[in-house]
Amino acid sequence: MFLVMKKLLFSFSLIFLLNSVFAQQSPTWIWYPGDFEIWLSNEMQNRRTERETYFPPFWRMDSHYVLVEFHKEFELSSPEEITIAAEGKYNVKVNGKMLPGMPSKVALNAGKQKINIKVYNQQTVPALFVEGKQVTTDKDWKVTFEDKEWIDETGKASSQSGTIYVNAGTWNFNSLDKKPSAFKLPTRLEQAVNSSKIGEGTLIDFGKNTFGFLTLHILKGNGKVGIYYGESKEEALDTNHGETLDVLNVNLPQAKDSTLVNSKGFQYVYVVPNGNVAFDKVSMQYEYLPVEDRGFFKSSDEQMNRIWEVSKYTMELTSREFYIDGIKRDRWIWSGDAYQSYAMNYYLGFDSETVKRTILALRGKEPTMTHINTIMDYTFYWFLSIYDYYQYSGDKEFIALIYPRMKTLMDFVMKRRNKDGLLEGLAGDWVFIDWAEGLSKKGEVSFEQLLFTRSLETMALCADILGQQEDKAAFTKEASLMRDKFMDYYWNQNKQAFVHSRVDGQQTDDVTRYTNMFAIFFDYLNPQQQAGVKKNVLLSDEVQKIMTPYMRFYELEALCVLGEQDEVFQQMKDYWGGMLQLGATTFWEEYNPAKSGIDHLSMYGRPYGKSLCHSWGASPIYLLGKYYLGVKPTSPGYQTYVVEPHLASMNWMEGKVPTPNGDINLHVTKNKVKIKADTGVGNLKLKSKKRPTSKQGTFLDIGDQMYELKIEPNRSYEIDYLAI
Amino acid sequence: MFLVMKKLLFSFSLIFLLNSVFAQQSPTWIWYPGDFEIWLSNEMQNRRTERETYFPPFWRMDSHYVLVEFHKEFELSSPEEITIAAEGKYNVKVNGKMLPGMPSKVALNAGKQKINIKVYNQQTVPALFVEGKQVTTDKDWKVTFEDKEWIDETGKASSQSGTIYVNAGTWNFNSLDKKPSAFKLPTRLEQAVNSSKIGEGTLIDFGKNTFGFLTLHILKGNGKVGIYYGESKEEALDTNHGETLDVLNVNLPQAKDSTLVNSKGFQYVYVVPNGNVAFDKVSMQYEYLPVEDRGFFKSSDEQMNRIWEVSKYTMELTSREFYIDGIKRDRWIWSGDAYQSYAMNYYLGFDSETVKRTILALRGKEPTMTHINTIMDYTFYWFLSIYDYYQYSGDKEFIALIYPRMKTLMDFVMKRRNKDGLLEGLAGDWVFIDWAEGLSKKGEVSFEQLLFTRSLETMALCADILGQQEDKAAFTKEASLMRDKFMDYYWNQNKQAFVHSRVDGQQTDDVTRYTNMFAIFFDYLNPQQQAGVKKNVLLSDEVQKIMTPYMRFYELEALCVLGEQDEVFQQMKDYWGGMLQLGATTFWEEYNPAKSGIDHLSMYGRPYGKSLCHSWGASPIYLLGKYYLGVKPTSPGYQTYVVEPHLASMNWMEGKVPTPNGDINLHVTKNKVKIKADTGVGNLKLKSKKRPTSKQGTFLDIGDQMYELKIEPNRSYEIDYLAI
Structure with a gap:
């Protein structure tokens, strides 16, 4: 026995040794964190054209740092040769000694090796890739944009440079030839479903809204082609008013398949050749962000299944280099829109990289001179998005990276408070809230104060996560003061609701849904106040109705929080079902059931101004996942979570909710629940006419016909119960 | 008479009409002010290599704004077609209406025409060129990096964007094909003066220190060439320790003249071919900044003439895209070094564009996180340089452009004060002062407080120039408080001098020259204090001597201000003459007469570390112009000025001092002065044994054997006097 043990030990230590000496680390391209994201977002956001004209955003576009220093220390167990590649001009220091030229191979001795590499690149992001057996680039390299290594007259370097180093940024550029600057989304061939001659041209139908690059096959001749x-069919055929077009100059004596260089969002294309230009057929290269297929929902309600599928496809189309608003128009990153994409993503692909990329791109660089996208509310959604991301992902590293940028943005906000400590729209501040007729932005709007309060709470939470106790105390105090102020200034005892605004120090009479519904799911109200808001605002026909899926998202969430899932289910069927009945293949920027015909297509005073594939139209993904499958984390990264299924009018539903470590699978009928989770400790809550039973555990009666069961990971549970 | 008058009037108005309708405005490329300068300084400062290795600065490199909006309104008397060119992707709006595509020709109607053009460019600076009869790009176009033109749901644009527009930046890119991004300094052929085989290679001598690109003529064969x-000869031949080298890979079966791509500063080149590589001879393309030949000095003292000529050549070599420190090493823009180049330039080429470019490049972009070049004193020289520039040039437009950037830099400085309101080196602050052995940077150094005080005074002056009364009052108050503090804390009554520093709230014992000499020409001292400083510091051998021409500049200036021109003249001859005797063809970074042989070449612990062509070595240009020819402005742009010639040991001297509007010419002997000025009103001051006489005016006796005469522009004065 002793001998055998010894032999085993030897084997283990040999394996360990082999690992540390020979295991090839997987290298990846690194950069200053956020810089690739800013650069890529510039590329993406400056790509849009409208009727052939370049159409950039109206806020400041930032740049990456053009000169960056990377370094890391290694303890090498044996000598090795490393390969160095950089995007940009670079130099290399080993243990403080500069090497000649721009070496692509460097021989290192065993022992302590400190590698410093400086890279300069104006056009694309300074990026670095080092590959060796032991020395490789990864997120633990340190990086700075000013090393301040000055020397004295004897050549001695300063010992007090005060330089701040941060961890390097990375994504998935894991081989030398996969350069960050060459990043492109993948494409695949898609065929049209219909093609018909109309007038001088051909109308091609791809069967559903889509995104990518058109290919004209066997194109030849000399002349122009209007595309x-x-x-909508109407937009494609209205050559004078459609939002997007391309004019292709053709000079092809020999026929050739030609793919356009501009990507576009469309279902239909009307192709009108001039001169003697001819082509055979039209296909497209569908461009997409590869996202793992994880979240899932299916039920006995076919219409709801279709709503979920179309929502999923809407999310697929608007999830690109970043989460964008729509595929036809803008194609920019809007913080308020992205905030909803993040939420949907947690119940769909759980693609944390795209969430982080988008948050970084939105923040841009210092100095902070305007709100994010110039919109006050969008600044606040940015704060909120960070804590949400942490709650779903448990990614503390990202909080550490982003926290300094949160602080400087909050500084900016704090400095814009008026003498009463409230925020009103100053010159340059867009107070957006929602697209709604006649919505007042005057004075101190309650909605902005509410989001500001919540953002201060978020600061305190993030400070706490990072153990920054002083910050935590300061932000907690500010948040508490602001919350008191918010309640004092805007709650109206008579109306039992929040008013819309305060003008010249006085409450206005106006009540709108926004503040009231957010206060619900922020949990700012006592039961009596909740009941007031529910009756006097959410369920009242006298308060102006919401016309955008954007704010419907929050309205329905508030109702779900109040236990109105049955009502919300029907509203979802009506509202999103209404778009489906009108032939929607993706969900829209705005939907007013009272409109008809081509009136549905117009917005911003333009006949086809409305985006028919808008990310904020996809919110059923989130609502179904969180309030019907009923799954949500109760501690960061699903270490603990709750499952509280709600069938509403469905006979059954099944689904999968992704987490950072595997999925939570659920099948629910009116008398049976099956659940299996790959991760965390769950708390299954069932409302049942009798105590539910399961071979896998015993339900606790928590009163009011509610029962709960602890769900351990990697175990299949089957439960009998009786739905109410 | 009446008829004639009428006819004349008609002619005038016809000419006026023709001017306004047909006169072709001269268009120029425009950009966001400072952005071209920042971009070009990145290009220049990242060009240096040391022994083949890329060697960038250690402070933050900024970027231009990548997306910029230009606009201007015109009142067109007739329709016209304009040509548009941009560096970058762009769009064009005319009277608020977007034009399709990226038009290079646009037809405009008569009447009011507002042109908005947005340009995006990541790699080089977004720049715009518009050419028409009436509509052309010039410095009066407005430009911004965020137009914040958001719209409401009806498509109406916001009326309160709060956007700040500034005047466009320009230089001399005055034709469509002269693009800013293609900027290069011109070159011309220069031949070597000697060539000799030494060992395996050839040593080529260009006769004097120079700058440019080497050409190897009739180069052929296969192998490497070490260059x-x-x-110095010693450096070129010491192939293992020289500071700069190139290795050229040759693969030329056919002989070819090959010019290297890297520019270098050198007098000698040692060329060592390997393999079967051969070449005929070596020449160079001398690269230079074209500067008008204006300032001039000649005298009966041949050594001083040579000092002036070599200073001029030193300035020529170090005046490049920007004023740099030296031609061999750094080749970066250092604020303290540039400050002296500006001063010399006012007595040489009066090249205001290069002064402005350098000031803009040094400032970079927000956020301000470190001192300029990381050096505290260099931040202050930057402030001082702006008022000096105004005093010499009278260019108020530049003050308007730079003032906001001065304010934010001063904010940065103010926030770094300690509890006593003083500045000490915090982490990341380099307290430089001078290259001097054992110079203490500990605690609150008096020199930094003095420069800080002067910078606050500069802020007040600039605020006043722009009519910013509130700022003026605030900065005047801060300056006055700081000046009192400076006198209280650092003047030592016993020593009758300023001490070097304050440590732990206590004056130190140490006295150095820096603070004392600056206080002289800042005019902070009463006559008794002046006398104390002169005796106990400036003329004392017990105070550590200055070894750099950099601080010699100020030391000699202080002595000149104290009327010690005779002494300074001799010191110049000794110090700069000393370098000449050692064969200097340009003046050095540091010169210690006590050293000998190759010890003169070393610095920073490296055998050839010292720069032998350093801009701060050229200060005799300034001293001779200001304190011997004795010309200086007394109001901005030489509207008024003073001429107070001082011959010292010269029998005669003559010279020319440039101003923004022509020159001031001077010829001085011991009994005759000739003067003619193109501009301004001068005050000629002569010390004479008897009252000077002139046919052009009468001298006023101002006592102490001093006489003065008012000098009108464009008039030749000949004066008889008797020099003392």
Whole structure:
């Protein structure tokens, strides 16, 4: 026995030794964190054209740092040769000694080796890739944009440079030839479903809204081709008013398949050749962000299944280099829109990289001179998005990276408070809230104060996560003061609701849904106040109705929080079902059931101004996952979570909710629940006419016909119960 | 008479009409002010290599704004077609209406025309060129990096964007094909003066220190060529230790003249071919900044003439895209070094564009996180340089452009004060002062407080120039408080001098020259204090001597201000003459007469570390112009000025001092002065044994054997006097 043990030990230590000496670390391209994201977002956001004209954003576009220093220390158990590649001009220091030229191979001795590499690149992001057996680039390299290594007259370097180093940024550029600057989304061939001659041209239908690069096959001749895109047939055929078009100059004596260089969002294309230009057929290269297929929902309600599928496809189309608003128009990163994409993503692909990329791109660089996207509310959604991301992902590293940028943005906000400590729209501040007729932005709007309060709470939470006790105390105090102020200034005892605003120090009479519904799911109200808001605002026909899926998202969430899932289910069927009945293949920027015909297509005073594939239209993914499958984390990264299924009018539903470490699978009928989770400790809550039973555990009666069961990971549970 | 008058009037108005309708405005490329300068300084400062290795600065490199909006309104008397060119992707709006595509020709109607053009460019600076009869780009176009033109749901644009527009930046890119991004300094052919075989290679001598691109003529064969540059013969031949080298890979079966891509500073080149590589001879392309030949000095003292000529050549070599420190090493823009180049320039080429470019490049972009070049004193020289520039040039437009950037830099400085309101080196602050052995940077150094005080005074002056009364009052108050503090804390009554520093709230015992000499020409001292400083510091051998021409500049200036021109003249001859005797063809970074042989070449612990062509070595230009020819402005842009010639040991001297509007010419002997000025009103001051006489005016006796005469522009004065 002793001998055998010894032999085993030897084997283990040999394996360990082999690992540390020979295991090839997987290298990846690194950069200053956020810089690739800013650069890529510039590339993406400056790509849009409208009717052939370049159409950039109206806020400041930032740049990456053009000169960056990377370094890391290694303890090498044996000598090795490393390969160095950089995007940009670079130099290399080993243990403080500069090497000649720009070496692509460097021989290192065993022992302590400190590698410093400086990279300069104006055009694309300074990036670095080092590959060796032991020395490789990874997120633990340190990086700075000013090393301040000055020397004295004897050549001695300063010992007090005060330089701040941060961990390097990375993504998935894991081989030398996969350079960050060459990043492109993948494409695949898609065929049209219909093609018909109309007038001088051909109308091609791809069967559903889509995104990518058109290919004209066997194109030849000499002349121009007008290519008119449409999210609707009407738009494609209205060559004078459609939002997007390309004009292709053709000079092809020999026929050739030609793919356009501009990507567009469209279902229809009307192609009108001039001169003797001819082509055979039209296909497209569908461009997409590869996202793992994880979240899932299916039920006995076919309409709801279709709503979920179309929502999923809407999310697929608007999830690109970053989460964008719509595929036809803007194609920019809007913080308020992205905030909803993040939420949907947690119940769909759980693609944390795209969440982080988008948050970093939105923040941009110092100095902070305007709100994010110039919109006050969008600044606050940015704060909120960070804590949400932490709650779903448990990614503390990202909080550490982003926290300094949160602080400087909050500084900016704090400095814009008026003498009463409230925020009103100053010159340059867009107070957006929602697209709604006649919505007042005057004075101190309650909605902005509410989001500000919540953002201060978020600061305190993030400070706490990072153990920054002083910050935590300061932000907690500010948040508490602001919350008291918010309640004092805007709660109206008579109306039992929050008013819309305060003008010249006085409450206005106006009540709108926004503040009231957010206060619900922020949990700011006592039961009596909740009941007031529910009756006097959420369920009242006298308060102006919401016309955008954007704010419907929050309205329905508030109702779900109040236990109105049955009502919400029907509203979802009506509202999103209404778009489906009108032939929607993706969900829209705005939907007003009272409109008809081509009136549905117009917005911003333009006949086809409305985006028919808008990320904020996809919210059923989130609502179904969180309030019907009923799954949500109760501690960061699903270490603990709750499952509280709600069938509403469905006979059964099944689904999968992704987490950072595997999925939570659920099948629910009116008398049976099956659940299996790959991770965390769950708390299954069932409302049942009798105590539910399961071979896998015993339910606790928590009163009011509610029962709960602890769900251990990697175990299949089957439960009998009786739905109410 | 009446008829004639009428006819004349008609002619005038016809000419006026023709001017306004047909006169072709001269268009120029425009950009966001400072952005071209920042971009070009990145290009220049990242060009240096040391022994083949890329060697960038250690402070933050900024970027231009990548997305910029230009606009201007015109009142067109007739329709016209304009040509548009941009560096970058762009769009064009005319009277608020977007034009399709990226038009290079646009037809405009008569009447009011507002042109908005947005340009995006990541790699080089977004720049715009518009050419028409009436509509052309010039410095009066407005430009911003965020137009914040958001719209409401009806498509109406916001009326309160709060956007700040500034005047466009320009230089001399005055034709469509002269693009800013293609900027290069011109070159011309220069031949070597000697060539000799030494060992395996050939040593080529260009006769004096120079700058440019080496050409190897009739180069052929296969192999490498080692090219070892040297400011001295010793450096070129020491292939293992010289500071700069190139290795050229040759693969030329057919002989070819080959010019190297890297520019270098050198007098000697040692060229060592390997393999079967051969070449005929070596020449160079001398690269230079074209500067008008204006300032001039000549005298009966041949050594001083040579000092002036070599100073001029030193300035020529170090005046490049920007004023740099030296031609061999650094080749970066250092604020303290540039401050002296500006001063010399006012007595040489009066090249205001290069002064402005350098000031803008040094400032970089927000956020301000470190001192300029990381050096505290260099931040202060930057402030001082702006008022000096105004005093010499009278350029108020530049003050308007730079003032906001001065304010934010001063904010940064103010926030770094300690509890006593003083500045000490915090982490990341380099307290430089001078290259001097054992110079203490501990605690609150008096020199930094003095420069800080002067910078606050500069802020007040600039605020006043712009009519910013509130700022003026605030900065005047801060300056006055700081000046009192400076006098209280650092003047030592016993020593009758300023001490070097304050440590732990106590004056130190140490007295150095820096603070004392600056206080002289800042005019902070009463006559008794002046006398104390002169005796106990400036003329004392017990106070540590200055070894750099950099601080010699100020030391000699202080002595000149104290009327010690005779002494200074001799010191110049000794110090700069000393370098000449050692064969200097340009003046050095540091010169210690006590050293000998190759010890003169070393610095920073490296055998050839010292720069032998350093801009701060050229200060005799300034001293001779200001304190011997004795010309200086007394109001901005030489509207008024003073001429107070001082011959010292010269029998005669003559010279020319440039101003923004022509020159001031002077010829001085011991009994005759000739003067003619193109501009301004001068005050000629002569010390004479008897009252000077002139046919052009009468001298006023101002006592102490001093006489003065008012000098009108464009008039030749000949004066008889008797020099003392």
